[in-house]
Amino acid sequence: MEENALRILLVEDNPGDVRLIRELLAAEDTSFVISAADRLALGLQQFADQTFDLVLLDLFLPDSMGLDALRQFRATAPSVPVIVLTGLNDERLAIQAVRDGAQDYLVKGQIDGRQITRAIRYARERHRMMLEVRDQSLTDELTGLYNRRGFVALAQEMVKRAAGTGPGSGLVVTFIDLDGMKHINDRFGHKAGDRALIRTGEVLRSAFRISDVIARLGGDEFVSITAGVEKSDIDALRLRLANALAAHNRQAAGEPELLLSLGFAYYDPATGSPRSIDELIAEADAAMYLDKNNRKKARA
Structure with missing residues (x-):
């Protein structure tokens, strides 16, 4: 041919x-x-x-x-x-x-x-x-990740496909917030702030699987959905994110350090009541704020 x-x-x-x-x-x-x-x-x-x-x-x-x-x-x-x-x-x-x-x-x-x-x-x-x-219309222009519209459309389809497929069909929604965005913009300038958002997207791509859907919801907020997992897999996911972030910060000479707050929401379609993707995002968002506050207290 x-x-x-x-x-x-x-x-x-x-x-x-x-x-x-x-x-x-x-x-x-x-x-x-x-x-x-x-x-x-x-x-x-x-x-x-x-x-x-x-x-x-x-x-x-x-x-x-x-x-x-x-x-x-x-x-x-x-x-x-x-x-x-x-x-x-x-x-x-x-x-x-x-x-x-x-x-x-x-x-x-x-x-x-x-x-x-x-x-x-x-x-x-x-x-x-x-x-x-x-x-x-479905992607974020700055990072190349999905935007909110793209994420919701694809995540809804993943939830639908997972329903009733038995053990191991669980989903994890991860909410990620880039800490200190205002500090980065004020001290290093908005171009550095844009680079920080792009770099965060790179960290997330390296930590999540190709089959996972990753999005920038807006501002300094990101979200991902991972399918085919158990609730116990959340610890491994948290560790992958921490390792990917640490590796990136070691290699990003001259750039502000990235700090991320994380929150997780788990849904098992095989055993739980139906959940909307908006509900899962809200739950993961609340868990992220708890993580952020706990780390603030630990640094105080």
Whole structure:
């Protein structure tokens, strides 16, 4: 496969249409590598096993009729653009397909190689721009972590997925406050304050797992949610954070020392009553303030 070839999954049960699409794309200058599946289930399986840049999807398959196939692909891989292929020139269906996440709607028999190639190129660019806008609305510009909106959306989904999955399905919400932010701004300047927030984000990334969701809620407040843990794992998490913070401070020559206050809230969906993510954040926030006050007393 050429290094820059576009990898396309064609989900189409008509061998004649598969052959036609291959011929149309082969006639163009752009390099395409096409994998075909004649059932929705086979297409989804290929998608799980391989990496694709775009999906060309027939809406009428032996195991799926209408927009359900599109919805399943969008749910499985929202980061990959989908172009709908159909024999029906139905404007209402086309509009609904776009509303459901398709980047384009092409009618078989009414397209040539140049048109389908252009549709693929435009679909990929539109989808890239859409993802950029989405990511910007969910991430904190300064630290690159999620913002409150992004955190709540992803954390709610994690709580939902964990419900009823049995032992070991617990979640920990960790609330983190960067202590002394006003002192850093007043003594070292606001640029140093911004760097302190960025550095805190780096500490958190190094302490938490890739699968954990970390966010800056605003100001000097951060939060994370960790899934698949027991309550006893909180001590290990606290130690990882302490070690990551100490290692960072040792290496951050010339920068103000970072100090963090921590609070934890544990939820076991298998045994506890339903909890909202806002409730868990509030509980962890209260525990963080207790930690902050206790450390102030210890320093006094």
